[in-house]
Amino acid sequence: MRDLEEKARQAQDKKAVLGPDIDLDAYQSEPVSHNYVEDLGDLSKADKKQMLQAGIDAEETDRSGTFVQKDTAVLHAHSKQEGLEVIPIREALKQYNWVEDYYWKLVAVDTDKYTARAHLDLHNGYVIRALPGSKVVYPVQACLYLEKEGLSQNVHNIVIAEEGAELHVITGCAAAAHLRRGLHIGISEFYVKKGAKLSFTMIHHWAEGTMVRARSVGMVEEGGLFLNNYISMKPVKSVQMYPTTHLVGKGAVARFYSLLVGSPNSEMDVGGRIFLKEPDTRAEIVSRAITNGGKIIARGDLVGEVPRVKAHLECHGLILNGGSIHAIPELEGKVDGVEMSHEAAIGKIAQEEILYLMSRGLSEDEATATIVRGFLSVDIPGLPPQLKAEIDRAVEQSNKDMM
Secondary structure, eight states: OHHHHHHHHHTTTOOOSSSOOOOGGGSBOOOOOOOOOSSGGGSOHHHHHHHHHTTOOTTOTTOSEEEEEETTEEEEEEEOSTTEEEEEHHHHHHHOGGGGGTTTSSSOTTSSHHHHHHHHTOOBOEEEEEOTTOEEEEEEEEEEEEOSTTBEEEEEEEEEEOTTOEEEEEEEEEEOTTOOOEEEEEEEEEEEOTTOEEEEEEEEEOOTTEEEEEEEEEEEOTTOEEEEEEEEOSOOSEEEEOOEEEEOSTTOEEEEEEEEEEOTTOEEEEOOEEEEOSTTOEEEEEEEEEESSSEEEEEEEEEEOSSSEEEEEEEEEEESSSOEEEEEEEEEEOSTTEEEEEEEEEEOOOHHHHHHHHHTTOOHHHHHHHHHHHHHOOOOTTOOHHHHHHHHHHHHHHHHHHO
16 A cells, blocks of 8 residues: 555656646545435435436436445445445455455556545545356446535546456436536446456536546456446536556457537547457447537547457547547557457538438427437447436437437
8 A cells, every 4th residue: 555655646746648637736625524325315306316317316226236425425335136245445445355456456546646646535436346156137326426516526446247247337427416616536447357247337417617537447357248338428528538448368358338429618538448468359449429519539449469359449420519529549450360440430410311301290400319319329239228228318318408
């Protein structure tokens, strides 16, 4: 721990390579007190409404466990299923020695000043772990919620699917309706053990003035599957994240899917990088981006380090009402015998498509909404029905807002 602290202190002023720089001193980081809630039904109506927009259900319908953090305080954490652990990370670090085997082992604490802040001034975060062979079919829901004006919320999350386990997680990041300014710094480390399956779906429902800096790395062992889905369709000031995954076991698979909507005055620099390090590994990165007046940078990087790997990168952008989309697809094959491909396209809605739908009885707005809905409809294989329903709901709500 001392080595981590020393590295973090040395990196306190180290700017990130990607994304606009943020003055951390402009945000307060002192603890904010909130009482623990035994029953999520006791949350305020306003909080429940905002959390639901990010896929967090206070009634816990079809959920296997819940974690809720408001500002710096954990409001609720529990598991409803045997073989599943849901623990606040500060508590886990105190009680379980095994947590240190995963803490800051994939993400470097000295990556930049944001990782340094997350370690030196850690508020909390969660450890979600599916024990060996357990099948957690209903999603675990985790909410990171900002209410305090001008706060820097610093969290560290660890998600572990042990050997042969199946785990589905939906993380909803949200802000109170009144919030105008805040910063979220999130560190996440994902471990998919041999033959395990992990799907992680993140839905952002921030406020227009929220700044987000997320740093995450995953590792997938032999025969493991990692689905990483990111959905951000609500106004946000600035998001910068570039999750990385290492496929370190034969036959390991990783798939990244992202649905992005850029609102006026927003900046989104989002992507993904996957290293294929063993034979028969497979990777896929699929991005759908719509700008309604914002700036979007959609990145994707696939690195084939050994023969007999397959990978595909796909980035499609749609410009609705000004703004810009910059697609940056990258493929790197380091040896013979890799099979890698990519496609990228950016454009606007074709007028003939609108006219055709209008000829079938739709108004111009209805025709545009139908095309947008189809554009954002991405088939994500391997998702349980509950998560697919949450994604469909987010797409439908975003479609209404844009129109």
